[in-house]
Amino acid sequence: MEQQSAPIVFNRHLTGDYWLLEVECPGMAAALKPGQFVNIRIGDNLTPYLRRPFSVYRISEDRRRLQVAYKVIGEGTRLMKETLHEGGRCDLIGPLGRGFTLPEKARRIAVVGRGIGIAALPTLVDEAARRGVQVHAYLSARTRSNLVAEDIFAQHGFAVHTHTDEENQGGMVTDPLVALSKELAFDAFYVCGSNRLAKAIDEVAGRQGVPAEIAMEQHMACGFGDCHGCVIPVTVERGKEETALREVCHYGPVFNTWEVIHA
Amino acid sequence: MLDTTLTPIPKAAQGGEAGPSLAVQVAGITMKNPLTVGSGTYGHHGNFSQFFPVETMGALVPKTIRNYRWPGNPAPRVHEVTAGLHSSVGIPSNDWETFIAKDAEILRGLKLPVIQSVIGRTEDEYVEIVEKCAALGIFAGLELNLSCPNLKQGGLDFGYDPVAAERLVKRVRNATTLPVIAKLAPDYSSLANVAQAVEAAGADAIALVNAPRAMCIDYQTRRPIIGNKIGALSGAAIKPMAIYMVWQLYRTVKIPLFGMGGVSDFRDVVEFMAAGARAVALGTINYVDPMALPRALEGLRQYLQDQGIKDVNDLVGSAHI
Numbered sequence: 001m002e003q004q005s006a007p008i009v010f011n012r013h014l015t016g017d018y019w020l021l022e023v024e025c026p027g028m029a030a031a032l033k034p035g036q037f038v039n040i041r042i043g044d045n046l047t048p049y050l051r052r053p054f055s056v057y058r059i060s061e062d063r064r065r066l067q068v069a070y071k072v073i074g075e076g077t078r079l080m081k082e083t084l085h086e087g088g089r090c091d092l093i094g095p096l097g098r099g100f101t102l103p104e105k106a107r108r109i110a111v112v113g114r115g116i117g118i119a120a121l122p123t124l125v126d127e128a129a130r131r132g133v134q135v136h137a138y139l140s141a142r143t144r145s146n147l148v149a150e151d152i153f154a155q156h157g158f159a160v161h162t163h164t165d166e167e168n169q170g171g172m173v174t175d176p177l178v179a180l181s182k183e184l185a186f187d188a189f190y191v192c193g194s195n196r197l198a199k200a201i202d203e204v205a206g207r208q209g210v211p212a213e214i215a216m217e218q219h220m221a222c223g224f225g226d227c228h229g230c231v232i233p234v235t236v237e238r239g240k241e242e243t244a245l246r247e248v249c250h251y252g253p254v255f256n257t258w259e260v261i262h263a
Numbered sequence: 264m265l266d267t268t269l270t271p272i273p274k275a276a277q278g279g280e281a282g283p284s285l286a287v288q289v290a291g292i293t294m295k296n297p298l299t300v301g302s303g304t305y306g307h308h309g310n311f312s313q314f315f316p317v318e319t320m321g322a323l324v325p326k327t328i329r330n331y332r333w334p335g336n337p338a339p340r341v342h343e344v345t346a347g348l349h350s351s352v353g354i355p356s357n358d359w360e361t362f363i364a365k366d367a368e369i370l371r372g373l374k375l376p377v378i379q380s381v382i383g384r385t386e387d388e389y390v391e392i393v394e395k396c397a398a399l400g401i402f403a404g405l406e407l408n409l410s411c412p413n414l415k416q417g418g419l420d421f422g423y424d425p426v427a428a429e430r431l432v433k434r435v436r437n438a439t440t441l442p443v444i445a446k447l448a449p450d451y452s453s454l455a456n457v458a459q460a461v462e463a464a465g466a467d468a469i470a471l472v473n474a475p476r477a478m479c480i481d482y483q484t485r486r487p488i489i490g491n492k493i494g495a496l497s498g499a500a501i502k503p504m505a506i507y508m509v510w511q512l513y514r515t516v517k518i519p520l521f522g523m524g525g526v527s528d529f530r531d532v533v534e535f536m537a538a539g540a541r542a543v544a545l546g547t548i549n550y551v552d553p554m555a556l557p558r559a560l561e562g563l564r565q566y567l568q569d570q571g572i573k574d575v576n577d578l579v580g581s582a583h584i
Contacts (some may be wrong), residue, residue: 249546
């Protein structure tokens, strides 16, 4: 974990409601594991006061640059879009938190994402491709143009199932996954962006006795464990009722699905 | 104009060459410079040097501990406001056994004065945790966080009630020979009376301000935003109020003051010292800019040099003419 003032390579429109920021920060990019995040300070003023945490969208092949995909939803992301320009600098802290676990013997995994949650998956999928692990992706969004990263999964030649609210009536993107999982033995499942999807995945993974992980979000102040602000309730022991409050930045952002879906 | 940009750790801050004297004495504690941190704003699971060596600061105030395990408040706990943070974390605390096995061992190894912050719900709980901390023999002083509802007196904070504050500090005074620092809440009506009461009861210093109570409501749902409903306000937004209160207490009590509340950079440090603080804590800014403290220290040193001030103590109370 380090703090860097990283040169901005570009900050441009990605697709739909999403923008893409790329910065050069070799140490951080090289150290980052799939599912970890960075905490970005937008400008050097006291408004907005807090940093903004983002999952890392992609690491360059030479592992010198990293990308963050974001949606403009508030003042912070609006300023991010309008004030961070190529040639400028971006103050970021990372890599932060605990990322995804890709089991050593995994041969085939399923990744499930909705909306901007999909942005946390490409680093995992790139790592899977490097290790020769086959990926089945199930992506959903409000509109087709908001299906970020569909192209990345397709470039790897992985199967991509999509579901959009405007094109598909009813059902969930996981419906084909649930059906398919009876034929294909997945070694692990990964979910981002929807607790509803996480519940569906947890059931499938539970039946097959394989791990399922979910990347969680919570409002953060520091992002590096000092403020204890970003807690969520977490089930302490599988199958038991006892819950505890855990910091998403320290114990997560990636949790086992069983830890978060009942808590 | 705020000095919060990202710059490397200044070499001059490591000391060596002749420059202005930065050391201060507060409540019998010698600090090599006047900077410290607000309790609970610095230090990650016992790791105190994630961004800069903890020994850079004049004294360390670690996270407040209780004499009992406490999970803290429900989520969500933090909410950004204009130039500040609205939060209600609730001071989660490990039990004493975990504290001595883990945290105390780390604190024991640090090479700077450590002022442990403590809190309780009753006088007895304060006294118990104070006695336990004192017996460890590793602390330079104890800070009493008085912003806790007094369960035996109808739930009014100790820090809002001069009579309760005086009784509590007297009992703590009798329980330890360590310097005792009373940390006060910024209550306009009771502040001066509480300060005089804790001074009379034997407190060696006062720390102020703790974060004032605050609330935010979501205009769409018309419900409080954070889990505990009521929280606190911290960060740059509260600084002018804190400066006023330090100013006021400098004229009210003789014991030294730790000033805090929205400190972001060396200019704020100078402001607090000019108002009357002998030492200054950086708090919420540590979450935003973890290098703020070493940068403020270097800025302070440069400021003193530029102003021809040889001793940082000359700043204390300099706004009172």
